[in-house]
Amino acid sequence: MTESWSLPGKLSVDPQNLERLRELTRKIGERLQRETDAISHGMTAEIAAAVGELDDRAMRDALHSSVTDNVEVMIDQLAHSKAVSDLPSLPHAHRYAEELARQDVPESSLRRAYHVGSHYLLARIFDQVQEIDCPPHEQPPLYRHLAGWLYQYIDAITRQVIATYQEEQRSSHERAARTTFTWVNRVLEAEDVSPREFSAATKYRLDQVHVACRVWVDDRADQPAHTPALAPLIDQVRAMLGGRDDPLVVVTGRREADVWFGGVHRVDTRAFDSVVASAGGSRLAFGSPGFGPAGFRASRSQAHQASRIAHVASDPTARVTSYADEGIPVISRLIDDLPATRAWVHDVLGELAVDSDAAARQRDTVRVFLESAFSYSATASQLMLHRNSIRYRLEKASLQLGRGVADKPLDTQLALALCRVLGSVVLVPESGPGTAGASSPARE
Template sequence: MTDQSDVAEAAIGISQRLYDRLSETIAVIEDMVARESPDLTTDSSLLQLLHETVSANVDAYFSAIRHNIPVADIAAPPVALEHARRLAQRGVPVNALVRGYRLGHSVALQLVLTEIRSAELEPDLSLSVLGAMSALMFGYIDEMSQQVSAVYQAERERWLESRNAVRALRVREILADDSRDVDAMTTAIRYPLRRTHAAVVVWYPDPGVDRLAAAEAFVKHLADALPVQGSPLFVPADSTTGWAWLPLQSAAGAAVVEQIRTFAQNADGEPWVAIGEPLPGIEGFRRSHQQALAAHTLAVASGSSMNRVSAASDPGLGAAALLGADNVAAARAWVAEVLGPLACDTEADGRLRETLRVFLRTGSSFKAAGEQLHLHVNTVKYRVQRAGERRGRPITEDRLDVEIALLLCQWYGAAVLSSQDE
């Protein structure tokens, strides 16, 4: 009969080897959950929460093995509870949340089994270690599923009872279904859907006392400063982000976008704002919102204060949002492949990238690039030449790839750049 102390010692060794490759272990689990349960990754903020939730749960499980902590004594990681709350606020079904834990359980069990096989233990010891680790894993997942489900249900009930919840549900229905009666929906949400609409997304990345209230107050003050044709519509996307629409005159255009931008840039509290184009009717209501969401996703992914206020009409933003929306990590790897050392996150390389980007955009005109950048023509020539040297091969070989990579660098910043020691 296998000695239990030997089982415990071997299990600790197995868990330690997996823990030593923690980032790899987390990535494998996260990729499976994200691929098989897409409801959990509908935007970059949920994707980040999923990553941190997987990380925290993996760490807690391995800690339980190493320190012989009973499952009943383990509290769900705080980030896992916040993940559940955020999903409840977004209306993601609780089944998707629980399924995510089951998928993670399945992948983690396979990783443990692979590691046990590679350890080449005695057959009886291998079976005993697998049994012990899988029993603890099942117990852990079962306990965590119950805890996050309870938090989800409580948050869902609270959210549905809030003052904007019913209105927000109707708005989500309008965004998801183009067959609804416009006049009936106008009455239901108390907003003129037949007008021209400029959609905005408002959020505050830094924790505050009442960020959602601040976002709503910002939209109200913004509407007071614009020639709106009725009251604005504001609904909470979750506890950190607000969606809003401004009803405008039919002739509203780019000038309104610039008014919104200027107001946001000068607003107290420095809210982050993403702006859609003014578009007419219920189709415009949806499309302007989609544009604002794309700008929001890009700003969150980049984390750069340069994107604190952005608009869908900003040159290159729409393309950059589409190119990097699904996987910023993949975009970062591709940028490094295309630009080589020129993709380094340094001030000097940043100047070279910006000069090269403007040079290519102005039709490879040194004079036009110099005028736009306020640089002497010879300085532009030097930087373009130096950018090619840093890249390691001529720009003419794959100019389109270079332009796309530079566009991603412009909008995503450090999120797609390489550190100097890579």
């Protein structure tokens, strides 16, 4: 059976000349065998200079061993006309790929190393074509033959070492995730954990201020059921919070994760609305800032409590919640019994609890009026309406409430906050019993 080594589709070699090409290839291989050490050292230096991530003094010996593994095999195969498919074991090359994976060196750096190395060796091989007894008319097919063979070798060995790299990376990430999960659970269970040992194991400081965040993809969203899509969102959140160090991430499901951001003292939830909106179906729920192990636990518990609001709220703007925001701690507990909460809201707000645009305008007017210390002027200024329009709205609101707007202000403000945060979940349908005429448009 004849065989030709060539670049796919183009550089084929006439089978009748194949034996002559193999003879010339063997001569080149035999000459290169005398220069194996020099080629290995030169190639190592070339790769280290070209691929910055691999120019690590501590890893230079491992890189050189990997390069030597490949150079010795390639030159031996040239000298003995072995097929590319007949690759021996390259233990040093595979060990180097595993070490790069463990250190999170990008896979692209390993790929590039092989391209740089093949270019370096091809130049040495082509130099030999000029040194051996090879007539000019035989040189072009020999060049093509050698280039094709080297292409196939690099393709074959790269697939092998990249597979080794990816498997070790997967295993390393799983080991790191299991270790992190164990240490986090120890803190959450209030065990006495050394901050130094926790940091060494998780690469995250325990003796600092923490803000926990529940990150998840809404089940109703048209999103794949996996967590890698959350990574860019988590990176964006870290950058916007101004965290200096990497957050601590614990994956809790195929669509969700608990995240702790260190050194963060305040969260402005409004700043994240556009970010989350652009990440289709993603949600964020923050806990309050807390220091040390106790703060680590409390913030995470609060983030989970706040996340319940986003799970039940009908308003699509409830994509970001924070336990530190006004009213959220109370609202997150009132959703434990939604039927009772809905009934209470209707009892407090009367016809203002109707799920309609007109009632929503009235609720907003009452809310601003109460927050403005019953000032008509301040309410008009904030809503950009005439003072008489505000007075009319509030008079009508008193009829809808069945009492003065300024009566029971705490209950009214809490009920309005529930309507604003939870939306139609606690509102009365516009066509529901007892709502006739309640949703008629208000005159300005």
